[in-house]
Amino acid sequence: MTTMTQTAPLVRAEGVTKRFGSGEKEMVALSGLNLEVQEGEFLSLLGPSGCGKSTALNIMGGLLSATEGTITFSGEPMIEPRREIGMMFQQAVMFPWRTTLDNVLLPVEIFGEKKKDYIAKADELLGMVGIKDFRDSYPWQLSGGMQQRAALCRVLLHDPKLLLLDEPFGALDEFTREAMNQELLRLQAYSGSTAVLVTHNITEAVFMSDRIAVMSARPGRLVGILEVPFDRPRTPDLQTTNDFVKLVAEARRMLELQ
Amino acid sequence: MTRTEVIAQIAIDQSEKKRKKFSPYIVTVGLLPLILLAWWLATTVTKSVSPILLPTPESVVAAFPRVLSAMGFGDQVIRTLLEIAGGFVLGATVGFFLGVLLSSSNRLRTAYLPFLSALEAIPTVILAPLIIAWIGFGVEGKILQAAIACFYAVFITTLSGLGLAEPSAINLMRSLKASRWQVMTKVRIPTALPVIFGGLQLGATTAIIGAIVSEFIGSTGGLGYLMIRYRGGYDTAAYWVIIFLFLVIGLVVYLGIWYAERKIVFWRRTEITRPDLEKQ
Amino acid sequence: MTATTTTMPPTPRASAPLVARESLWSRIRRGSLWISITTVAIMILLWEVIPQIGIVNRILFPTFSDTILGFGQLVSGGYWWEDLGKTLYAVAIAWVIGVTFGFVMGVALGISPFIRTAITPYAIAVQALPKVVLAPLLIGWLGFGSESKIALAVIICFFPVWIDTMVGLALPNANEFKLMQSLKASRWQVFTKLQLPSAVPMIMVGVKHALLLAFTGVLVAEILSASDGGLGKLAKEFASQLNMSLTYAVVLVVVIIAVALVSLADVVERRVVFWSEESRARKR
Numbered sequence: 120m121t122t123m124t125q126t127a128p129l130v131r132a133e134g135v136t137k138r139f140g141s142g143e144k145e146m147v148a149l150s151g152l153n154l155e156v157q158e159g160e161f162l163s164l165l166g167p168s169g170c171g172k173s174t175a176l177n178i179m180g181g182l183l184s185a186t187e188g189t190i191t192f193s194g195e196p197m198i199e200p201r202r203e204i205g206m207m208f209q210q211a212v213m214f215p216w217r218t219t220l221d222n223v224l225l226p227v228e229i230f231g232e233k234k235k236d237y238i239a240k241a242d243e244l245l246g247m248v249g250i251k252d253f254r255d256s257y258p259w260q261l262s263g264g265m266q267q268r269a270a271l272c273r274v275l276l277h278d279p280k281l282l283l284l285d286e287p288f289g290a291l292d293e294f295t296r297e298a299m300n301q302e303l304l305r306l307q308a309y310s311g312s313t314a315v316l317v318t319h320n321i322t323e324a325v326f327m328s329d330r331i332a333v334m335s336a337r338p339g340r341l342v343g344i345l346e347v348p349f350d351r352p353r354t355p356d357l358q359t360t361n362d363f364v365k366l367v368a369e370a371r372r373m374l375e376l377q
Numbered sequence: 378m379t380r381t382e383v384i385a386q387i388a389i390d391q392s393e394k395k396r397k398k399f400s401p402y403i404v405t406v407g408l409l410p411l412i413l414l415a416w417w418l419a420t421t422v423t424k425s426v427s428p429i430l431l432p433t434p435e436s437v438v439a440a441f442p443r444v445l446s447a448m449g450f451g452d453q454v455i456r457t458l459l460e461i462a463g464g465f466v467l468g469a470t471v472g473f474f475l476g477v478l479l480s481s482s483n484r485l486r487t488a489y490l491p492f493l494s495a496l497e498a499i500p501t502v503i504l505a506p507l508i509i510a511w512i513g514f515g516v517e518g519k520i521l522q523a524a525i526a527c528f529y530a531v532f533i534t535t536l537s538g539l540g541l542a543e544p545s546a547i548n549l550m551r552s553l554k555a556s557r558w559q560v561m562t563k564v565r566i567p568t569a570l571p572v573i574f575g576g577l578q579l580g581a582t583t584a585i586i587g588a589i590v591s592e593f594i595g596s597t598g599g600l601g602y603l604m605i606r607y608r609g610g611y612d613t614a615a616y617w618v619i620i621f622l623f624l625v626i627g628l629v630v631y632l633g634i635w636y637a638e639r640k641i642v643f644w645r646r647t648e649i650t651r652p653d654l655e656k657q
Numbered sequence: 658m659t660a661t662t663t664t665m666p667p668t669p670r671a672s673a674p675l676v677a678r679e680s681l682w683s684r685i686r687r688g689s690l691w692i693s694i695t696t697v698a699i700m701i702l703l704w705e706v707i708p709q710i711g712i713v714n715r716i717l718f719p720t721f722s723d724t725i726l727g728f729g730q731l732v733s734g735g736y737w738w739e740d741l742g743k744t745l746y747a748v749a750i751a752w753v754i755g756v757t758f759g760f761v762m763g764v765a766l767g768i769s770p771f772i773r774t775a776i777t778p779y780a781i782a783v784q785a786l787p788k789v790v791l792a793p794l795l796i797g798w799l800g801f802g803s804e805s806k807i808a809l810a811v812i813i814c815f816f817p818v819w820i821d822t823m824v825g826l827a828l829p830n831a832n833e834f835k836l837m838q839s840l841k842a843s844r845w846q847v848f849t850k851l852q853l854p855s856a857v858p859m860i861m862v863g864v865k866h867a868l869l870l871a872f873t874g875v876l877v878a879e880i881l882s883a884s885d886g887g888l889g890k891l892a893k894e895f896a897s898q899l900n901m902s903l904t905y906a907v908v909l910v911v912v913i914i915a916v917a918l919v920s921l922a923d924v925v926e927r928r929v930v931f932w933s934e935e936s937r938a939r940k941r
Contacts, residue, residue, distance in 0.1 A: 201554070204552065210545040216644050225563070228563070229555045404775035405777075405779070484689045487689035488693045495916050498869060499911070500876050502889075511717055586787045590877055590880075593877075593881055608794065620791070623786060
């Protein structure tokens with residue numbers, strides 16, 4: 120699973136800098152980021168708050184434009200959002216006036232395709248994350264974890280080439296979060312998408328990723344890249360092994376060095 | 378201090394109430410005969426209130442069949458209802474679309490909001506003599522007056538409601554490359570609906586006021602015209618019958634919009650009663 | 658019944674602050690000021706030209722310059738000062754009485770959740786009744802003097818203060834009440850140190866709304882009963898004489914006063930509830 124292929128990277132960022140405001144109030148959110156995301160890999164952006172990891176993700180997704188530097192997706196420059204890229208946010212963003220199924224089918228409507236053609240697929244995804252019984256319920260009838268499961272189905276509905284995950288389970292409690300991470304890994308393997316996860320949780324980053332881009336704050340920049348060589352599929356037991364603990368310590372050291 | 382919090386608090390108050398044996402609504406119901414008794418005591422028994430202001434309850438009850446069966450009474454009712462409905466629909470439609478228009482352009486908003494905000498302060502009744510001079514005593518003038526009266530409430534609630542969508546919801550739509558139209562119809566307008574309904578509620582009340590005032594000042598028909606006639610003839614009991622009629626109209630409109638809100642914005646109530654999930 | 662309580666509509670002012678107001682400077686920089694200026698210029702031009710070329714009747718729709726002349730005539734006329742004074746006097750008195758009455762009622766009925774719930778259906782009925790229906794009655798009873806104006810304005814304007822006070826006193830959440838309980842605060846202390854300060858921003862909204870409603874009430878009474886004078890009477894008289902430029906001038910005066918009063922109230926509000934804007938900003 121770990122990608123050591125020599126093909127062209129899916130995403131390439133070169134010298135990406137983002138500044139907000141101007142003059143006295145100028146704030147450098149991200150400074151000279153160079154990063155490549157290989158096809159099929161799971162990469163984490165790990166760092167404290169204010170290190171520009173979310174900014175970097177939003178630039179990759181085309182929601183923000185870089186002040187300096189270039190970013191390409193499949194060799195083409197990113198200037199606006201693309202439909203091959205799916206994003207998940209810390210909030211599940213479930214619209215309360217839509218049933219779970221209709222929320223999952225939202226992208227179909229936006230893309231102007233036929234809803235009918237996707238209902239079977241949506242049901243399958245809902246089944247995979249175990250909330251098929253709630254397909255006709257409204258979001259407020261679901262717990263936070265269930266809402267994020269539905270959001271996961273929504274983002275996977277169109278088989279995006281790239282998943283951009285902005286701390287999607289950050290608002291959940293620890294237990295739900297661990298279960299959701301498992302779910303995410305399973306579905307990512309199933310769909311074969313590339314994934315970039317933003318997190319400030321070291322254990323989570325090590326458990327989930329093939330590679331970790333460690334970042335530092337003020338100004339946000341890349342400190343180094345950590346390879347995570349564990350086999351997949353990974354189980355929670357992995358977290359108690361010596362190698363795992365060593366990698367976590369290594370990541371922590373990189374974060375503290377800065 | 379948002380409306381949601383107020384509502385949530387009231388909901389909490391009420392759920393606490395349920396645990397007590399003594400419902401406050403017993404007091405509500407109990408107050409009604411007390412009010413009627415006070416009215417009766419003040420008028421029939423002690424005669425301490427001028428009959429020009431408040432007639433006895435008996436005379437008002439006796440006036441009901443007389444007023445309701447008077448010639449052409451139905452036409453007057455229909456005319457007033459038409460004025461209110463026409464004004465409300467016109468004012469609310471213009472207010473809504475102007476709100477949508479200004480919310481979709483930062484430039485237009487900053488350019489025109491100062492003028493439109495001034496509308497908030499203006500007592501629209503001052504336009505009544507002008508409107509009558511322009512278009513006369515007919516139904517059209519009353520509709521225009523009612524529309525002007527209710528426009529602002531719908532406009533401002535639409536404008537501010539459309540700005541309430543969560544940034545993450547907008548980001549989700551942007552990541553899907555949704556068009557501005559899709560963002561408006563699928564996210565912004567549904568999010569704004571509860572707030573817009575607040576504006577409709579208020580706008581309906583002000584539309585009623587606009588129509589009545591305009592009828593008072595000069596009209597060839599309608600309930601306001603009837604009231605002026607009854608007052609001229611010192612038939613205060615008949616006048617009070619129409620006051621009750623307006624109370625009924627006001628309540629029907631109020632409860633009607635409230636019911637429509639419950640049906641259309643069905644997700645809102647449940648959201649409020651499940652604050653534990655709302656935190657997500 | 659919960660929902661009936663909850664649909665107590667907000668005043669439009671309550672939601673207005675959500676729309677950010679921009680400074681003059683930023684409006685110039687972003688170019689929107691030019692849109693405003695151009696629009697106003699075009700409106701004035703149309704106002705001037707359309708009656709002149711006879712699309713509409715110039716007597717009914719005086720031009721901009723006619724209106725300015727009428728304004729000059731009105732202001733220099735001298736006789737209108739008395740009318741202006743009468744209107745403002747009635748608005749001020751009615752507003753003070755209405756606010757006091759509304760506040761006292763709001764406290765009396767809002768301090769206990771039990772009474773608040775019991776009284777809510779009546780509050781809705783009072784709200785649903787268009788209170789101007791009482792205008793001809795009050796004029797008939799109190800005569801054409803300033804009493805009838807003030808009475809009508811009080812009846813119309815006390816309502817938002819009452820409701821906003823009542824709702825405002827219910828604003829503190831359960832934890833805030835628990836904190837006061839844990840400190841063994843007396844009922845009076847809970848009221849003065851928690852409920853009242855929490856209610857102030859809401860009450861201010863009602864107080865401002867009341868100002869506008871008092872103005873409306875006074876104008877309605879003046880338009881209906883011409884003899885005591887006031888701006889409403891002037892507008893009606895001029896309009897019935899088809900002296901439209903003077904009618905326009907009176908409307909203009911009313912607009913200026915109304916905008917000035919509300920702006921003044923805004924400034925006062927920002928001083929009094931300095932914390933509210935900040936806390937609102939933090940919540941966004």
